[in-house]
Amino acid sequence: MDHGPNITTGKDYAPEYKSRLGLRLFLVYSILYAGFIIINAFIPRLMAFILFAGLNLAVVYGFGLIITAIVLGLIYNHLCTKKEQQMQAAESAGGQKP
Amino acid sequence: MIYSISPLAIGLFMAIVVAVLAISVYFARKSSSSTNYFAAGGTIPWQVNGIAFAGDYLSAASFLGICGMIAFSGYDGFLYSIGYLAGWIVALFVIAEPIKRLGKYTFADALDAIFKFPGIRLMAGISTLVVSIFYLIPQMVGAGSLVVPLLGLPHWIGVIGVGSIVIFIVATAGMKSTTYVQFIKGSLLIVFSLILTFAILNKGLSTKPSAEYHQFESLEATISGDLISGLPAGYSATDTHATATGLFVRTEKAGTIRWWKASSDNGPVTLAETLTITTSADGSILYNGAPREEQAFYQVGHLDRIVVDGQDVDSTGRLNPISYLSILNQSRVMLFSEVKFSAGGEQVRLWYQNPVEGSRILRPGMKFKVDEGSSLVSKLNFVSLMLALFLGTAALPHVLIRYYTVPSAKDARKSTILAIIAIGFFYILTLFIGLGAMTSGVIDLTDSNMAAPLLARNFGILLFAIISAIAFATVLGTVSGLIMASAGAVAHDLVDGIFKKHKLTDRQRVIIAKVAAIATGIVAILLGIIFKGVNVSFLVGLAFAIAASANFPAIVMILFWKKTTAHGVVASILVGMLLSVGIIMLSPTMAPYFGVAAGDALIPLDNPGIVSIPVSFLTLIIVSLLTKKKVVANT
Known part of the structure; x- marks a missing residue:
């Protein structure tokens, strides 16, 4: 049984653009994450290597993954919002939907 | 027990429980329709939803489990933090907006709307229930461990107490109150973890952590x-x-x-x-x-x-x-x-x-066998865990359900990003809290889950009382969210899947959900008592593995592969669920529960993801290709 939409949603602009962008950023993060897992699993002693300020690769890469997730999220939101606003502006300037 | 009971801790703890119940009753008056009950009417602001996501997600496993694991095994505990956060990347970039666009109550609703195929909703409902219950067990076990030192009560009373309070919350008010409970709890958890981290850094490192610290002979x-x-x-x-x-x-x-x-x-x-x-x-x-x-x-x-x-x-x-x-x-x-x-x-x-x-x-290998004494299987076991954490998050029922509480796809995205910021920040703090506990003379060797609260006690009884109360509220909040998801699954998916011809009224549906919430609560209480003493983080890892194997391939493929068929989805959920649960049951960790030595387990893997996730994907692809002419997606 279909319960219908759970709410009335606002118009969703540029779904294809957002979905493509999302998949690209997902790929970037997946490569970083996979690299991290591979080093941890197969060359764990490399993680003891001191990079800077007395911090080793394990700590820098680990914090790096957390911070990268936040930064990629903010970039994604910025680009999506920009595109949504552009399309919205173009639509109101055009007066009607294509 | 090696620590005494604190009246202040009990008082604050009670205050938090009463506050949670008050919020619940307040929102109960406002949510009579089923949309209100299941999805908070889709009216939650994204800011609140984002922090509520964090509140839902930072369960007992994160706060008690990870901090404890770092305190006992160093960096390896922090690997859980990294894996748990990475999962949100999948949720944000792949799942959040497309699934919100489908505009349904649950994962099963979405599948059903696309395929109109008998059995699909039943299967999705069952997998939601299985994952929720696996996730509920460690929360209940954690609740039990927490009340032992906090209130001086036996473990089983703690489990029943949590179960009863949560049943009350869910049966009275539904999604809106659980959202606000999670919002408040999530905020408090992050703020007080930050305070705890400041206290650790302010104190620094010392060979004699306190004046009362034991002199070893x-x-x-x-x-x-x-x-x-x-x-x-x-x-x-x-x-x-x-x-x-x-x-x-x-x-x-x-x-x-x-x-x-x-x-x-x-x-x-x-x-x-x-x-x-x-x-x-x-x-x-x-x-x-x-x-x-x-x-x-x-x-x-x-x-x-x-x-x-x-x-x-x-x-x-x-x-x-x-x-x-x-x-x-x-x-x-x-x-x-x-x-x-x-x-x-x-x-x-x-x-x-x-x-x-x-x-x-500060490098891997103290807990996970990736260094000394490792084998290919032990390394794959670690990879398997990290894979399940990465792919499981986006498929957890209580995470998915939260996408339906905001008004639009844009709000779904924004609340996910806020969740990532809040959760990521918290996970950075876990490393300091865990290492702080390791070196501050606070560890109770019999219970790793108590490391963070006991560290707080080192900085004063007030901080201990607040942190313990927040940890307890953490369990309450997560359990409410999970029981809501289970109740939704029963009321929407199982009941509709079985009685397809009888259209239920809104009121009937809410009543069924409330009965289901009570029943799930009782099951969770019983399992929480049975599984006392089982490693909490291990159980949470299993819930992720089952979600990643049973639900994740179906969600991703319906969103991104046009040739996906209903048969493919049903087969993939079934195979993913049975294979992941099956491997867990035959694993070295479960072997002692069946009277078999860990070394004699039939399957050497503890974490099933590396096998069950690809097999589930393959099943979906093969069955979809074989059945593509019979049922075609109507999207």
Whole structure:
């Protein structure tokens, strides 16, 4: 049984653009994450290597993954919002939907 | 129990429970329709939803489990933090907006709307229930462990207490109240974890964490074969026991039995103090040779040696986050390693002092077998866990359901990003809280889950009371979210899947959901009591593995592969669920529960993801290709 939409949603602009962008950023993060897992699993002693300020690769890469997730999220939101606003502006300037 | 009960902690704890119930009753008056009950009417602001996401997600496993695991095993515990956060990337970039666009209540609703295929909703409902229950068990077990020291009550009372409060919340108010409970709890958790981290850095590192910290004794003696001589006056050696980790010596002094670790098994030796829990043949249990009430089993954890710029020091004073980690990396920490054996009719559980270099603690391999003593299977086991954490998050029912509470796809995205910021920030703090607990003389060796609250107690009873109350609220909030998801699954998916011809009214549906919530709550209570003592983080990892195997392939493929068919989805959910649960049941960790030695388990993997996730994807693809002409997606 279909319960219908759970709410009335606002118009969703540029779904294809957002979905493509999302998949690209997902790929970037997946490569970083996979690299991290591979080093941890197969060359764990490399993680003891001191990079800077007395911090080793394990700590820098680990914090790096957390911070990268936040930064990629903010970039994604910025680009999506920009595109949504552009399309919205173009639509109101055009007066009607294509 | 080695810590006393605090009236302030109990008072604050009660205040938080009452506040949670008050919020619940307040929103109960506002949510009568089923949309309100299941999805909070889609009216939650994204900011609130984002923090509520964090509140949902930072469950007992994160706060109690990860901090405890770092305190016991160093960096390996932090790997859980990284995996748990990485999962949100999948949720944000792949799932959040497309699934919100489908505009349904649940994962099963979305599948059903696309395929109109009998059985699909039933299957999705069952997998939602299975994942929720696997996730509920560790929360209930965690609740039980928490009330033991906090309120001085037995474990089972804690489990029943949590279960009853949550049943009340869910049965009265639904999604809106659980959202606000999570929002408040999530905010408090992050703020107070930050305060705790400041306190840790402000105190710095020290070889003697506090004035009351235990002074470890050592004895000089001579071992020659089975003969031990030269012990200080008053001591007599009554037994020895050799293990792979060394020789242990049992002494008696004025009627008190203690065990010591010998520095070697022959010649002049030093005997180092250990901590023990011994169970004698008549069932009586002694803690360090004394009955429980004498509280002789002390808290431990200190630095054996601190090196700052090449110089040995006793304490560092205030540190910044970077210098804290870099000094720890050059120093040496006293860890306590456990061995179990039986000697002279006694079951001995013993922890001996084990100095470990900081550089060893801050790299992988203390818990996960990826370094010394590792094999390909043990390495794959680790990879499998990390894969399940990465792909499981986005498929967890209580995460998915939260996408339906915001008004639009844009709000879904924004609340996910806010969740990532809040959760990521918290997970960075877990490393400092865990290492702080490891080195502050607060560890209760019998319960790793209590490391973070006990660390807080080190900084004052008020902080302990607040942190304990928040930890308890954490359990309450997560359990409510999970029970809501289960109730939704039953009311929408199972009931509709079975009685397809009878259209239920809104009111009937809410009543069924409430009954389902109560039933799930009772099941969770029973399982929480049965699984007492099972590793909480391990159980959470399993819930992720099942979600990643059963739900994730179906969600991703319906969103991104046009050839997906209903048969493919049903087969993939079924295969993913059965295979992941099956591997878990036959794994080394579960083997002892069936009376089989861990080494004799039928499957050497503990974490099923690396097998079950690809197989589930393959099943979906193959079955979809084979059935593409029979049922076509109507999107």
